[in-house]
Amino acid sequence: MNSSEFISDAKRFEVPTICVTGGKGGTGKSTIAVNLAVFFTLIGKRVLLADCDVDAPNIAILLNTNLGSYEEVRQFVPNFNFDKCIKCGKCAEVCRSHAILHVKSGFPIFFKNLCTGCEACKLVCESQAIEEGYKVIGWTSTGSAYNIDIISGELKLKEAESAAVVMAVKERIRKILDTDKYDLVIIDTAPGAHCDVARSMLGADIALAVTEPTPFGAHDLDLILKLAEKINVKMKVVLNRSNLLEDHSFIEEICRKHLTDIIAKIPLDDSILKSYVKGRPILLDNPDSAGAKALIELGENIKGVLGI
Amino acid sequence: MKEIVIVSGKGGVGKTTFTASLAYLLSSDNIRLVVADTDVDAPNLALLLKGERKEEIGVKASEKAFIDYTRCDSCGVCLKYCKENAILWNSNKSKPYIFEVFCEGCGVCSVVCPRRAIKIELVENGSIIVSHSVYGFPMVTGQLKIGEAGSGKIVMETKMKASEVAKENDADILLVDGPPGAGCPAIAAVSGAHYAILITEPTPAALSDLKRIYEIVQHFRAQTGLVINKADLEENFKKEIYKFAEREGIQILGDIPLDDAIPYSLAQGIPVVQYAPNSPASKSIKKISEEILQIL
Numbered sequence: 201m202n203s204s205e206f207i208s209d210a211k212r213f214e215v216p217t218i219c220v221t222g223g224k225g226g227t228g229k230s231t232i233a234v235n236l237a238v239f240f241t242l243i244g245k246r247v248l249l250a251d252c253d254v255d256a257p258n259i260a261i262l263l264n265t266n267l268g269s270y271e272e273v274r275q276f277v278p279n280f281n282f283d284k285c286i287k288c289g290k291c292a293e294v295c296r297s298h299a300i301l302h303v304k305s306g307f308p309i310f311f312k313n314l315c316t317g318c319e320a321c322k323l324v325c326e327s328q329a330i331e332e333g334y335k336v337i338g339w340t341s342t343g344s345a346y347n348i349d350i351i352s353g354e355l356k357l358k359e360a361e362s363a364a365v366v367m368a369v370k371e372r373i374r375k376i377l378d379t380d381k382y383d384l385v386i387i388d389t390a391p392g393a394h395c396d397v398a399r400s401m402l403g404a405d406i407a408l409a410v411t412e413p414t415p416f417g418a419h420d421l422d423l424i425l426k427l428a429e430k431i432n433v434k435m436k437v438v439l440n441r442s443n444l445l446e447d448h449s450f451i452e453e454i455c456r457k458h459l460t461d462i463i464a465k466i467p468l469d470d471s472i473l474k475s476y477v478k479g480r481p482i483l484l485d486n487p488d489s490a491g492a493k494a495l496i497e498l499g500e501n502i503k504g505v506l507g508i
Numbered sequence: 509m510k511e512i513v514i515v516s517g518k519g520g521v522g523k524t525t526f527t528a529s530l531a532y533l534l535s536s537d538n539i540r541l542v543v544a545d546t547d548v549d550a551p552n553l554a555l556l557l558k559g560e561r562k563e564e565i566g567v568k569a570s571e572k573a574f575i576d577y578t579r580c581d582s583c584g585v586c587l588k589y590c591k592e593n594a595i596l597w598n599s600n601k602s603k604p605y606i607f608e609v610f611c612e613g614c615g616v617c618s619v620v621c622p623r624r625a626i627k628i629e630l631v632e633n634g635s636i637i638v639s640h641s642v643y644g645f646p647m648v649t650g651q652l653k654i655g656e657a658g659s660g661k662i663v664m665e666t667k668m669k670a671s672e673v674a675k676e677n678d679a680d681i682l683l684v685d686g687p688p689g690a691g692c693p694a695i696a697a698v699s700g701a702h703y704a705i706l707i708t709e710p711t712p713a714a715l716s717d718l719k720r721i722y723e724i725v726q727h728f729r730a731q732t733g734l735v736i737n738k739a740d741l742e743e744n745f746k747k748e749i750y751k752f753a754e755r756e757g758i759q760i761l762g763d764i765p766l767d768d769a770i771p772y773s774l775a776q777g778i779p780v781v782q783y784a785p786n787s788p789a790s791k792s793i794k795k796i797s798e799e800i801l802q803i804l
Contacts, residue, residue, distance in 0.1 A: 225519010226521055232780060254691075256689050294615060296614055360692045390689065444775070476755040505584040
């Protein structure tokens with residue numbers, strides 16, 4: 201069995217899940233995620249919308265709403281009890297992020313910023329001189345707008361472990377799904393094709409790669425499709441700002457290479473931009489616009505693919 | 509040698525488009541230039557500044573766990589301690605399995621394994637490509653391997669290589685195209701820069717992300733200037749950006765108007781200032797370039 205097959209299954213939510221991603225930044229991931237949430241809400245589905253772009257979370261801004269119920273994302277850090285420490289240096293030896301420095305016959309010196317929270321130091325300490333401490337590396341929060349429930353993650357500035365914040369967002373989704381009934385989860389990811397994006401995507405029933413018909417869009421689309429293959433997530437392509445360029449053959453070529461296709465084309469439309477700045481999704485702000493119509497068609501297509 | 513970094517917080521606001529045009533203008537001004545692309549997750553600068561590849565260097569800046577199955581007795585202790593959820597259970601084989609995309613090589617599994625069956629090894633997680641742009645200057649591009657961790661380290665390595673190339677070429681300016689966000693890779697890109705150009709667009713999301721990256725820039729005490737791209741997108745919100753800049757004392761380098769010449773030039777893979785030198789956008793970028801030269 202392909203390893204990624206059972207990984208996908210292990211992480212799947214009980215509820216159909218759409219992940220919106222795309223490789224390149226600024227292609228319209230969040231706009232599409234938000235409008236899909238509105239689409240499904242309007243047809244009577246209860247939607248949980250999650251912002252996993254913890255480096256630059258924008259979902260709440262796009263819905264012009266405030267977040268609340270903040271929960272800290274905590275990461276283990278060692279608290280040294282020098283009364284018990286025998287200065288053996290084992291903690292420093294196992295710390296691969298070089299957060300603990302041991303100078304011969306001295307107490308260990310700790311660099312909090314470098315600590316990734318793995319706990320190896322605590323586990324090897326024979327004199328129980330390392331106690332459990334923590335640092336706050338970010339937050340998850342919730343909110344609601346236009347009948348859509350939102351979960352958002354935010355990495356604390358100057359902290360590095362964004363993966364832990366993404367995991368905390370997914371954990372909070374799981375907690376909410378345990379107690380509340382939803383029909384659909386929509387996850388918005390960071391740009392790029394790195395491990396945080398993989399973490400956000402994993403377990404989705406369908407992932408959408410939002411791109412645009414430019415050489416940049418094409419280059420980054422290829423990267424994200426490769427990532428989806430690597431972790432075995434089914435991916436469809438959304439071509440945003442499709443009329444930027446008439447010839448889409450180079451995008452179609454990349455889709456063919458990765459055995460997928462374009463599920464929807466969304467034209468450049470000033471009313472999308474206006475709604476974006478206003479913080480009111482275009483599906484509500486101007487449902488008759490060309491942009492809204494294309495987004496509705498995208499919603500219908502996804503509804504078909506997911507069978508919901 | 510002055511190091512200039514271009515960052516934005518939000519993705520897709522025009523970092524690379526602007527960097528390519530700025531590089532073109534500076535080099536036509538006979539400034540000795542080296543350009544680095546540190547958006548290692550999605551490096552696009554070379555698509556505009558095209559060049560001949562000179563050298564590709566693999567970078568080993570990531571560690572991963574490897575299980576020696578001749579020693580593993582399937583006790584499953586490693587699974588319990590992995591905080592990254594990078595160890596999974598293969599129920600077919602009754603063995604743990606390292607999912608390398610999530611493994612950050614912290615080594616806790618190797619510490620707790622009673623059979624000493626897990627080793628941590630350095631792995632290649634990216635590469636650095638040195639090329640020579642058709643516009644006549646060296647270019648250094650960092651690229652993270654797909655699905656890998658450790659973008660920040662690849663950014664550092666890319667910048668180190670770029671500095672080396674800049675020294676060899678006795679460059680006046682090292683121009684660094686940064687990654688989006690305000691996390692590890694963005695911090696690595698800004699670190700050590702003499703001047704940071706923040707580029708944004710007049711939308712609430714862009715302003716929110718701009719504030720995050722500005723805090724990072726301030727931390728490093730880099731001198732800072734602001735460029736507002738797609739400036740006439742939303743006149744009212746542009747005022748908000750101006751207010752923010754004024755409050756923080758950030759110098760405004762200039763506005764770039766919405767201009768069809770930009771998407772057309774992108775589609776052709778040519779910097780807009782070369783593709784349509786008399787377009788409104790190109791004229792604005794030229795002014796900004798002159799402003800930057802004066803500051804430096």
